Amino acid sequence: MTFRDKVIITLLVIAIILTTLWWFGALYEKFTALGPARGGQYIEAAVGQPTAINPLLAPGSQATSDRLLTKLTFSGLYAYDNKGQLQTDIASNLVKSDDGLEYTVTIKENITFHDGESLTADDVIFTYNIAKDPSYDAVVSGLQIAWRDIEIEKKDELTIKFRLEKKRGDFLHLLTLGILPQHVWKEITPVQFRLAEFNQKPIGAGPYEYASNNVSSQGQTTSYTLRSFQNYHHGEPLITKFVMQIYPDQVSAIDAFNGGTVSGVTAGSRDLINQLVATQKSQVILRRPSYFGIFFNQTKSFALASAEVREALLHSIDRTALVDEVFGVSAFPLRSALLKGMEGYVESEQQPEHNLDEANRILDEKKWVRAEDGVRVLNTGEEKQRLAFTISVSADREQIVQTAEILAQQWARIGAEVTVDKRGQDDLDTNIVREREYDSLITFHPMRWDQPNLFALWHSKEKDHPGLNYSGLRDGPMDNALEALQTESDPERRRIIYENIQSRIKIQDPAAFLFATGFLFAYDSELRGINLENVNAPQDRFTDIHKWYIKQKRQLKKKSD
Numbered sequence: 001m002t003f004r005d006k007v008i009i010t011l012l013v014i015a016i017i018l019t020t021l022w023w024f025g026a027l028y029e030k031f032t033a034l035g036p037a038r039g040g041q042y043i044e045a046a047v048g049q050p051t052a053i054n055p056l057l058a059p060g061s062q063a064t065s066d067r068l069l070t071k072l073t074f075s076g077l078y079a080y081d082n083k084g085q086l087q088t089d090i091a092s093n094l095v096k097s098d099d100g101l102e103y104t105v106t107i108k109e110n111i112t113f114h115d116g117e118s119l120t121a122d123d124v125i126f127t128y129n130i131a132k133d134p135s136y137d138a139v140v141s142g143l144q145i146a147w148r149d150i151e152i153e154k155k156d157e158l159t160i161k162f163r164l165e166k167k168r169g170d171f172l173h174l175l176t177l178g179i180l181p182q183h184v185w186k187e188i189t190p191v192q193f194r195l196a197e198f199n200q201k202p203i204g205a206g207p208y209e210y211a212s213n214n215v216s217s218q219g220q221t222t223s224y225t226l227r228s229f230q231n232y233h234h235g236e237p238l239i240t241k242f243v244m245q246i247y248p249d250q251v252s253a254i255d256a257f258n259g260g261t262v263s264g265v266t267a268g269s270r271d272l273i274n275q276l277v278a279t280q281k282s283q284v285i286l287r288r289p290s291y292f293g294i295f296f297n298q299t300k301s302f303a304l305a306s307a308e309v310r311e312a313l314l315h316s317i318d319r320t321a322l323v324d325e326v327f328g329v330s331a332f333p334l335r336s337a338l339l340k341g342m343e344g345y346v347e348s349e350q351q352p353e354h355n356l357d358e359a360n361r362i363l364d365e366k367k368w369v370r371a372e373d374g375v376r377v378l379n380t381g382e383e384k385q386r387l388a389f390t391i392s393v394s395a396d397r398e399q400i401v402q403t404a405e406i407l408a409q410q411w412a413r414i415g416a417e418v419t420v421d422k423r424g425q426d427d428l429d430t431n432i433v434r435e436r437e438y439d440s441l442i443t444f445h446p447m448r449w450d451q452p453n454l455f456a457l458w459h460s461k462e463k464d465h466p467g468l469n470y471s472g473l474r475d476g477p478m479d480n481a482l483e484a485l486q487t488e489s490d491p492e493r494r495r496i497i498y499e500n501i502q503s504r505i506k507i508q509d510p511a512a513f514l515f516a517t518g519f520l521f522a523y524d525s526e527l528r529g530i531n532l533e534n535v536n537a538p539q540d541r542f543t544d545i546h547k548w549y550i551k552q553k554r555q556l557k558k559k560s561d
Contacts, residue, residue: 036529038228040550041241044068045253045265049221049246053202055178056131057194060140064538065246069224071539072242073114074178074204075233077105077124082544084289084449084534086172090119090179090205090233100167100487105175107158112231113181114209121154126182128152130193138194146174167487170453178204205229207237207546221246228546238529238549257281257522264523266538269399270328276522283522286535289342289447291334291516292400294391294407294440295470296509301389301439303416306378308366309387310509315352315359316414317407323515326402331515337505339516341534342452344498349506351513359414363387368415376415388417389439392432395422400442403514434465441470442514449534454501455482458510471510478504526550 048063058070079089088094093106111119130136132147151163164171184203188196200221201210208226216222224244228237245262247253254275257265267273276283298305319333335350352358368376368387376387391404401422408418423432432438445457445468456462459482462469481500488494505511521541523530529548535541 035552036238036547036549037551037553038236038238038240038549040239041243042239042264042527042548042550043243043245043262045247045256045262046244047247047250047253050200050224050244052194052199054199055180055204056127056136056139056143057199059142065224065244067537067539068542069202069226069244070178071206071542072208072226072545073202073206073210074180075111075206076178077107077175078172079176079543080450080536080540082532082534084536084540086176086450089176091175094172096489100489101164103162103164103171104155105160105162107160108233109158111205111233113184113205114203114229115181115184116231117181117183119179119181119205120157121160122157123179123182124160125152125154126186127177127180130180130185131177133190135190136193137190143177150174169451169455169486169488173448173451178206180204205233207232207234207542208242211241232546234546237546238551239545242545263527264521266519266521268330268517268519270326270330273328273330273520276520279522281522282525282527283520284530284532285329285518285520286532286538286541287332287339287341287518288516288538289339289449289452289534289536290444291339291447291513292403292442292444293334293511293513294442295511296440297436297438297470297472298510299472300437302385303387303389304439306366307509308362309368309416312359312362312414313411313416314509314512315355315362316410317512317514318354318410319514320354322403322406322410325406326399327515327517330519331517334513334516336513337454337458337502338452338498339447339449342447342449344452344495344502346499346502349499349502351506351509356413363414370415374412374415375417386417387415388419390419390421392421392423392428392438392441394425394428396425404442433470436464436470436472443470448536455486458482458501458505473508473510475504475508478508528552 046065046068048065050063050065050069052058052061052066053069053073055070055074058066061067075090077089077091078086081087090108090111091105092108095104107119107121113119128147129152131139131143134144149165153161155161181203184198200213207229209229211225211227213221213225214223223246226242228240230236245256247256250267250272253265254267254272256262258275258279267276296304296310303309319335323331323333336345338345363376368378371377377384391407393400393404395401401420404420408420411418433441447453456468458469458473458478460474460479461467463472463474478501481497481504485494485497488497519538527548527550531544532541
C-alpha cells in the first residue's frame with residue numbers, strides 16, 4: 001500500500017468517525033432537551049432578626065424573615081397555589097357533613113417531619129389545641145379567636161374530625177396553619193413556648209429543613225442555611241441549598257441584591273422598586289388581594305351622611321393619578337369590594353370612574369352651593385352645613401398620609417374642605433378607631449383570592465370594636481346575604497350572593513375603594529421554574545419552591561415535547 005493510499009484511507013476513517021459523531025450529536029439534540037436538575041444554591045435577602053420560626057408565632061412577628069422561614073420549613077393540611085387558590089397540602093381527602101358543621105380530614109400516608117418521625121393526626125390535633133389555648137399568650141390572638149369554638153377529634157392515626165359551633169365559609173382556610181411535631185414540643189410549657197430553641201431551629205414537614213445559622217459577635221443572626229428535605233411529600237426540592245441572608249432594613253437588602261451578594265429580594269415601595277427596575281435581573285410583580293379604602297362614618301359627619309355627597313366624592317377620585325404618584329407599580333387602582341380574579345367579582349358593580357363634571361352636577365342638583373371661600377354649603381333651613389370632614393390616618397405610614405393629602409386635594413376641586421388627621425398608630429387604634437371617633441378613615445383590609453372574607457367588613461354585628469365594619473353599615477339585605485354566604489357551597493348560588501353583596505355596597509356607598517397592593521420579586525436570571533400569578537401574602541410565592549431550579553441537564557424529551 002502506497003503512502004498516498006494510506007493517507008486516503010486515514011482521511012476516510014476520520015471522515016466516517018466525524019460523520020458518525022455528528023449524527024450521534026444530532027440524534028442526541030433531537031431526542032433530548034435541557035431540563036431541571038438537582039443542585040445549586042439560592043440566596044435570598046430578608047429583613048428582621050428571626051426569633052419566631054413557628055406557624056403559631058410568625059404571623060404576629062415584626063420580622064419578615066420569620067414568615068418566610070416558617071413557610072419554607074412547615075406544611076399544613078392545606079396551602080395556597082400559585083394563583084392564590086386553596087389546595088390540599090398534606091391532606092389527601094375531605095368529607096363535609098350535610099349540615100356543614102363537621103369536616104373529616106384524612107392525612108396523606110408516609111408524611112414525615114425533618115427528623116424522620118411520622119406526621120400523624122396527633123400532631124395536627126396538638127398544633128390546633130395550642131392555637132385555641134388562651135394560656136399560650138405568645139400565640140397570635142387572631143388564631144385563638146378563630147379556633148376557640150372548634151372541637152377536634154381523632155378518628156384514627158391519619159384522620160381528624162372537626163366540629164364547628166356554627167357554619168363557617170372560611171373554615172378550610174384555617175387548615176393552612178403549619179403543623180408542629182408533638183414529640184418535639186409536648187414538654188414545652190406555655191410560658192416557655194416563645195423562648196423555646198425550636199423557634200430558631202425549626203423542625204417541620206416543609207420543603208426545606210434547618211441546617212445552620214450564623215450569628216455575629218454582637219449576637220445578631222446574619223444568615224440561615226436550609227437544605228432540601230429529601231422526604232418532602234411533593235418531591236425533594238431541586239435547589240439543594242437555600243440561604244436566607246438577614247438584613248436590618250429593606251434598603252440594605254436591595255443594595256445586597258444590586259451588588260450581587262444575594263440572588264433574590266422583594267420590594268414594595270416606589271423608591272425601592274425603582275432601584276430594582278434599573279437592574280438587568282428577572283422580576284415579576286405579584287398582586288395581593290388585600291386593599292386600602294376610605295370608610296365613611298355617617299354617624300359623625302353631616303356631610304358624609306348625605307348620599308349625594310358620598311356619590312360625588314366617588315366620582316371625583318382619580319385613582320390612577322393617586323397610584324401613579326404615590327406607589328407606581330407596587331399598587332393598582334381599585335373600584336370594587338372584590339378584585340378581578342376573585343370568586344364572585346362582578347365587573348358591572350364597580351364604583352364610578354373619575355368624572356369631575358358629574359360630581360359637580362350631583363352637588364349642584366342637590367343645592368350644595370359654593371360659598372365665597374369655595375367650600376360648598378347646604379342650607380337646611382336651620383343652619384348652613386359645610387361640606388367639611390376629616391380623614392384619619394396613621395402618621396406612621398408615609399404613603400397613606402400622602403394618599404389622604406392627595407384625596408383632600410382632589411375633593412377640594414368639587415368644593416369639599418377636607419382635613420387630614422394624622423395620629424400615631426397606638427393613638428389612632430385606641431382613641432379613634434376603637435371608639436369610632438372619625439369622620440372617615442383610610443385603612444387596610446386583608447383579603448383572599450379564594451373565598452374573600454367580606455363578613456367582618458360589612459355585617460352590622462361588626463360595626464363596633466373589635467369588629468371591622470368601619471363604616472358602621474347597617475343594612476338588612478346585606479346582613480342576610482353575608483350570612484347566606486357563610487353556609488352556601490353551591491357555586492352558582494354563591495355567585496348570585498356575591499353579586500347581591502356588591503350591589504348593596506354600590507347602593508349604599510359606605511366606602512371608597514382606592515387601591516390594592518402588590519410587590520416586586522426580583523431574582524437572578526439563572527433561577528428558573530418560577531410560575532407565579534397571585535399571592536395572598538409574600539411568603540406564598542414559595543408554594544412551588546420545590547419546582548424552582550438552577551442546574552440543568554439534557555434529558556430525553558417527553559412525547560408532548
